[in-house]
Amino acid sequence: MAQVVRGVVARSKGAPVSLENVTIPDPGPGEAVVDIASCGVCHTDLHYREGGINDEFPFLLGHEAAGVVESVGDGVTEVAPGDFVILNWRAVCGRCRACRRGRPWYCFDTHNASQKMTLDDGTELTPALGIGAFADKTLVAAGQCTKVEATDPEAIGLLGCGVMAGLGAALNTGNVGRGDSVAVIGCGGVGIAAVAGARLAGAAKIIAIDLDEKKVRWAQQQGATHLIEAADTDVVEAVRALTDGFGADVVIDAVGTPATWKQAFYARDLAGTVVLVGVPTPDMTLEVPLIDVFARGGALKSSWYGDCLPSRDFPMLVDLYQQGRLDLDAFVSETIGIDDVEAAFERMRRGEVLRSVVAL
Template sequence: MAGYGAAVHTGGVGSGDTVAVIGCGGVGNAAIAGASRAGARRVIAVDLDDGKLDAAERFGATDTVNSRGTDPVEAVRALTGGHGADVVIDAVGRPETYRQAFSMRDLAGTLVQVGVPEPDMRIELPLLDLFARGGALKSSWYGDCLPSRDFPVLIDLFLSGKLDLERFISETIALDDIEPAFAKMQRGEVLRSVVVV
C-alpha cells in the first residue's frame, strides 16, 4: 500500500501524467503499478540495478534509467521534453535521492517522499530554489492509506486480475531463514520474502 498510495493518494497521479519513481524495490514498484493503473502516460523507473529496472517494466514502467552511469535528473528531463515529471516519487529516502527528485520534477510538479530516511539524515536546498520551483513537496506515510477505503479496492483489483500481487514476491522462506532474507533485502536482491510455515 505504501508505494501504490504514494502515487494514487499522495501524488494524485492522473490520466496523462508523467511520473518518475526513484528506487525500484517493493515500494517503488508498487508506486509504478499505482501510477500505471491511474493512467499515467509515461512512468520512468530510476535505479542502480538492471534487474530491478527489468522488474519495473513488468509493473508498468514505460522507460528505465540506470543512474549508476547516467545523471538521472538529465535523463528524466530528456524523456519529458526538458520539462521534468509531473510527479516524482522518492522510494529510497536518502538526501541525494531527495535532491534528485526535487530537480527532476516539472516546475509545477509534485515530489512525494515515501522512502523512510534514517533519523540523522539532513537535507540542504537553496531557499530560492524552494521558492522559485513552486509545485508541492509531500511526504507519504504508508501511502496515505485508509484501510477501510483502500484494502477493499486493492482486493477487488487483485481478484479482477488488474493488480498482480504475486509479482511482488521474490521468494518464499521458512521461519529459520529470516536473518538471511533480511540480509538479501538490505543488499537489494529481493522485492519481498514471504515466510511460509
C-alpha cells in the same frame, strides 16, 4: 486461556534472530488474536533488529501479514472470529483532530494492543509496528485488522506495509492523474509498487530509476515505460530528456536520502509534485536554496504509509488483484518457512528479492 506459539525474536542489536516460544494472552477489550497465514520480510524488520527504530528489545518481528481472526475481546465490532484480514499498523482512533476533520488517514493517535506478549520467562516483547507477525498467532488492536475477501494470503498480506506505501504514494499522496508523467527513484518493493500505482492511475509515461539494472527490469514488468540506470547517468537530465525538457509531473523518491530527494526536486516540472516515501535516517539533513523552492512552485509531500485508509484501500486493492489488474504475485520472490527469516534478511540486503514471504 493464554497460548504458546512460535515467534521470531530479535533479542539484541545486530544479533541474529531466534525462534522462541511466545505467550499470547486472551484478547482484552478492543483486541483480537489473529492466526497468521503469511508475513512478508520487510526492511523495517531488519531496521528493528539493527536498533534503527528504537532500543526496546526484545522485538517480536514481522508486520506485513494476512490471516484469520481467531478470537476477539469485549467491545469489538469491526471483525469477528473467522474473518480473513490484512493487518495494518495504523489503527484509526476516530477521535483525534485529523479524524474529526474527516482525514482519518492522517490519524494522530493510532494505537496497538494494550496487553503484552511475552517470552517463556515473562519478558515483555515489543511487537514490530505493533503487530509482531513472524509468529503462528499474534495479538493486535482490533482496528489493526481489515476484513477482505479471502484470497492468496502471501500476495495480499504485502498490502500491510511496503506495497501499500508505494501504491499510495502514487494514488493518494502524489494524486497521479490520467496522462501524467511520473518518475520513481528507487525500485525496491516500495518503488515498484509506486510504478504499479502510477499505471493504475493512468499515467502516460512512467520512468523507473535505480542503480541496479535488475530492479528497473522488475519495474518494467509492473508498467514502467522508460528505464534509467542511475549508476553512470545524470538522473535529472535523463528525466528531463524523456519529458520534452520539462521534468515529470510527479517524482516519487522511494529511497529517502538527501541525494535522491534533490534529484526528485530538480527532476520535476514547474508546479510539479515531489513525494518522499523512502524513510530517511534521523541523522540526515537537507540543504536546498529557498529561492528554488519558491520559484519551482508545486508541492513537496511526505507519504505516511501511502496516506492509506485501510478500510477504504485494502478491499479495493484486493478486488483489483482478483480482477487481474494489480499483479501482487510478482512481488513475492520466494516463500520461506518461519525458521528462514535470518537468511531472508541477507538475501534482501543483497538485493536478490522483492519480498520473501513467510508461510505459516
